[in-house]
Amino acid sequence: QVQLVQSGAEVKKPGASVxxxxxxxxxxxxxxxxxxxxxxxxxxxxxxxxxxxxxxxxGYAQKFQGRVTMTRNTSISTAYMELSSLRSEDTAVYYCxxxxxxxxxxxxxxxxxxxxxxxxxxSS
Amino acid sequence: xxxxxQSPSSLSxxxxxxxxxTCRASQGIRNDLGWxxxxxxxxxxxxxxxASSLQSGVPSRFSGSGSGTDFTLTISxxxxxxxxxxxxxxxxxxxxxxxxxxxxEIK
Numbered sequence: 001q002v003q004l005v006q007s008g009a010e011v012k013k014p015g016a017s018v019x020x021x022x023x024x025x026x027x028x029x030x031x032x033x034x035x036x037x038x039x040x041x042x043x044x045x046x047x048x049x050x051x052x053x054x055x056x057x058x059g060y061a062q063k064f065q066g067r068v069t070m071t072r073n074t075s076i077s078t079a080y081m082e083l084s085s086l087r088s089e090d091t092a093v094y095y096c097x098x099x100x101x102x103x104x105x106x107x108x109x110x111x112x113x114x115x116x117x118x119x120x121x122x123s124s
Numbered sequence: 125x126x127x128x129x130q131s132p133s134s135l136s137x138x139x140x141x142x143x144x145x146t147c148r149a150s151q152g153i154r155n156d157l158g159w160x161x162x163x164x165x166x167x168x169x170x171x172x173x174x175a176s177s178l179q180s181g182v183p184s185r186f187s188g189s190g191s192g193t194d195f196t197l198t199i200s201x202x203x204x205x206x207x208x209x210x211x212x213x214x215x216x217x218x219x220x221x222x223x224x225x226x227x228x229e230i231k
Contacts, residue, residue, distance in 0.1 A: 035220065037168075037222075044211065044222060044223075044224050044225045045160075045162075045168065045211055045213075045222045045225070046222070047213075047219060047220040047221065047222060050218065050220070059218045059219070061219045062125075062219070095167055095168075097167075097168075099215070100170075100173070102173070102174065102177065105174065105177070107155070107173070107174040107177070108156055108173065108174060108215050109173050109174070110158035110160075110170045110172075110173030110174075110179065110213070110215065111158065111160070111168070111170060111213070111215075112170050112173070112179065114167035114168060114169070115167065116167060117167055
């Protein structure tokens with residue numbers, strides 16, 4: 001079945017970096033953009049950025065510019081999100097999500113497949 | 125960036141009630157809007173895309189409407205499994221933007 005499987009929980013010290021992986025299966029990895037979304041405990045969803053796995057093109061939310069890097073390895077159908085200069089406010093669950101497309105109506109299909117989430121804790 | 129304003133932030137309702145949640149965009153986004161349901165400890169789940177298209181496998185009691193700047197998610201008859209938090213998301217352009225969320229609680 002179509003799924004995204006993320007890497008496990010991470011605990012990092014302030015100032016460190018974290019790299020979260022998102023492995024796709026059940027579909028052609030290069031055919032759908034991947035978004036990254038995070039959620040701090042008790043808070044709403046926050047969009048971080050997107051990547052086109054075919055071209056490697058990316059776009060980041062202004063808030064994360066200069067600290068986030070999204071990459072991919074097409075040979076293993078895996079997307080990565082690296083966040084550097086971590087601070088306590090980066091403690092959150094990080095999700096990857098596929099951006100779908102409705103072929104029948106030629107319309108955007110929403111974020112139709114989500115990873116299970118990766119908890120990143122930043123603490124000294 | 126396009127701002128998404130969702131209301132109400134929370135509501136209390138009973139099983140069987142009709143529930144309506146609204147989302148307003150700070151500028152026109154055609155019909156490029158989705159609705160998501162999230163339960164505690166779980167990833168969000170897509171309910172509606174392109175403002176009114178029901179995602180495969182989602183019960184027909186969920187419906188969406190709207191275009192331009194004003195959008196609505198309706199649950200025609202609230203079921204016990206529908207108590208959750210709901211978010212709208214514009215996918216008209218980048219940066220993407222979520223609404224603040226609406227928590228649907230049991231009355």
